[in-house]
Amino acid sequence: MEKSIRKDPYEAPDYYLLDELLTDEHKLIRSTTRDWVKKEVSPIIEDFAQRAEFPKQLIKGLGEIGAFGPTIPIEYGGAGLDYTAYGIIMQEIERGDSGIRSTASVQGSLVMYPIYAYGTEQQRKKYLPKLATGELMGCFGLTEPDHGSNPGGMTTNIKDMGSHYLLNGAKMWISNAPFADIAVVWAKDEAGKIRGLIVERGMKGFSTPETQGKWSLRASATGELVFDNVEIPKENIFPDITGLKGPLGCLNQARYGIAWGALGVAMDCYDTALRYSKERIQFGRPIAGFQLQQKKLAEMITEITKGQLLVWRLGVLKSQNRASVEQISMAKRNSVEVAIEIARNARQMLGGMGITGDYSIMRHMMNLESVVTYEGTHDIHLLITGMDITGINAFK
Template structure:
């Protein structure tokens, strides 16, 4: 088992901007990652297996739906606390953070804001503890960045509806107990439905052969004349507003999470550069190595400040979806660049499982794509500042 020596970089004393509660929550998750995730994650990644035994710990820590009110089993925490939790989880591994993000932002969140009181009381407490796990069905084989073109649909059949279609690239799908699925009714209007494992015609085949997020469970959702009770339809929203609202919540968590991966790569590269001796001295003493390390800490610091400010705006109810898109895209780009530069500092050792860098680098290729691609987020910012829609 590997020893986790991570020390968090904080070049501009960003911790001074955090409340004592934030620091305590971050420390609790960081310690759990060091004890439970870091020692095993490389082996699980190599085997392409999700460590399901971690689910209980994630629930106990409150990483599932931390901003959901306590009355429904959540933590009742603010958005900065949520961001810090995601940062620490992704510092351990993007796949672990993805599992928590999906559960909280894409399953519990839509049930909380769009669900009936009966739905909230029935599902949210079990989802908060991890007793029940969920997934989010939006992306389809032919419709990723254009969810409005989805083909998954349902028809009225009395006291239930008949759901048909397929979703793909779904985190948590292979083991999820429920799926929050977005589908069109007979009039072409999008609704959210809670589909439960065991419903006849509902299957979740696992996606194999991934080079990224290997320690995460990914699969498809297939619906063949699935009978879904009408009481499982989310009553509080119609149209694309539903899934897009959820995606904004998830993107916020990714903005924090990706910087956790960047911090881990930087920390590993810095330590290695100080210890690795070539030409009679540590490679940290060479100009090109210092250039890489200095640029890494600069970009991490800028992203930390951006994320903190976004968290403040989110707590005040002022954060826009466009601002969240900017932060998500920025963090992913920063993290991917840092991972590549960190790998170069480690040379050949950087591609081995002895260090976390190559695993983070591969994971970040997925993180840059899901919940809105890098290019789509640029266009969201472009639309926001020009008022002109480049999507059509």
Template sequence: MTHATLTDQSITHSTKQDLFESPDFYDIDDLLTEEHKMIRQAVRDFVKKEISPIIESCAQQAIFPKDIVRKFGDIGAFGPTIPTEYNPNGGLDYISYGLMMQEIERGDSGMRSTASVQGSLVMFPIYQYGSEAQRQKYLPKLASGEYLGCFGLTEPDHGSNPGGMTTNFRDAGDHYLLNGSKMWISNSPYADVAVVWAKNEAGRIHGLIVERGMEGFSAPEIHQKWSLRASITGELVFDNVKVPKENLLPGISGLRGPLSCLDSARYGIAWGALGAAMDCYDTARRYAAEREQFGKPIAGFQLIQKKLAEMLTEITKAQLVCWRLGKLKNEGKATTAQISLAKRNNVEIALHIAREARQILGGMGITGEYPIMRHMMNLESVVTYEGTHDIHLLILGHDITGIQAFR
């Protein structure tokens, strides 16, 4: 199966109206500013207009809607916390960023992956660790969606152990020679820019900006995915790629660089998974009120009410975790372990809610008429990428005990 583009396969637009309403059992909106709520509403309206009508068709046919990249740029979904000097739509706080990711993943996890990779894994390291010339050259084009970016860390043999990477570069006079490969890279087949992490001759990890078109650089697509089917995923292959020396990120060396990027992305995932959970809950609640069995709506049966009550409870707890973590991020206090707790918990509850919602919908839950099965399949990737469920548990374990369970 090959990803089709908009030019060689048409996307069916659904006529079904997106009626999503966000649950807010603890009046958490009272903790948000008016700006937060305006940003959330703008992105929610965007999702209902631009994503919801096409996403089931895209997922069924494995089509990445490439024109969504420019549209994300137009609404400021790329790198919204980057200063306005480099991103005219930037300068927002981390709660705003979280709410944007929540609303986009409510539409689809693959769409949120496109946005969060661009902002947290490409724009963030260029802003945080890049030279001023690199910031001026790349950030405005990434912010607008003129450029699509990807992040090269994971390798075929080194996933949870990124420090074991074998991708390497060596000094070749006026340039570096880059060799190796990366695997499971969101956006890569269409990416114009890749932030690639590799080891120098001394074995020290550095970030390099690799551009599409550099000789020896290719990004083959990964086919036959059952998850994130509306997203584009591929490899990065480097065969003696000549990388200009000015493309080395000067502000960081060592594993701390890519791990700090992952912290930023994992923060967005915690909010995003909550959005997927909300969509599954809202879909199940509506369906239960309309579907009749034994002479009454199934919402009137105790076991259905139990499922819905437990879903709402977990969503409410996750909302409070996200809000508090957002406050900590705004204050520069959020730790890696705190972010791991939120990512791990929120993806876990989202997966459970998706499975319970699927049961409420019965056979209809597996069809593209409803978003449940698509969310469930997507979340099977989300629970693994940016740190697996178990790795995040061990990050927490290290924070609790002070003893590292893995190296």
């Protein structure tokens, strides 16, 4: 039995009238996605998170609202939208839950994008239209048990056997792995070059054990990818892309989406805390009237507004193909940091109620502990900015 249906009275803050910077199409996409999240995600997400279960019934709807590969051209089943639209979709979905946004990011940025950007025409036609609707689901295998921040050290490998490749190794912390139909996997060839290939569920020697016991992203399924002499047909390899630039190109797409998405979480926490503080009476008046609570709210809206301006500008640059890796890195790091700080303060503003599943804040707070670590950790992104401004690499 599902628990009581949660109300979702969310209203997005727009302190600097940033709506004026969006097109009518952007606003339509936003309202469609927001309505879908309020109707399909908010009422059920808390129960699924509590049970540590991915709500598979959302897959079809995510496909229908264009959340899978929004920037992929229409001829391959994508929505052919610009990057601001993509960011807005990620913001609205993550406002509902970071785990659901993770599923959309992996599908669009880490599976569809590499197949579109690095794949053969045959691979594009075979996989992209079905991935866009959610008929096929994908995952992205880069991280290994001994190689996280340093993926270049990976040991998963392929050997050319003439008629096929033989894949061996293991990947860890892979979102969507337990139910994915295909996996985009990065492995080293005999010359030590990183190559990308598509592994299909059902191939002999390929298994995807689920990771149990997470306190974060509980509504997202995470698992391992284990390859034991898996025979990969030659047509499943990406023909030309070699080296780390392959997987990093995908991560750049996903990080861009997180920069918008994490701000969605910040906006949800702020909106919840603002509403609650105006209704909660202590010492005979709403707690919103106390200076200490106003300080928290004023700082939240200031940081949200700065973050909104940053991602809006990044969206314009990205649509013009001018956004640098380092700019995306800065925005991902900033949005997640802002969201974590706001979630923690918002939770305190709700007092004891803040730790319950009656409100979204505690779930958001725990989710952000994954978001700050995956797609490049907080510290690594800081070092990317450091390297960019000094010209000196401090992490190798």
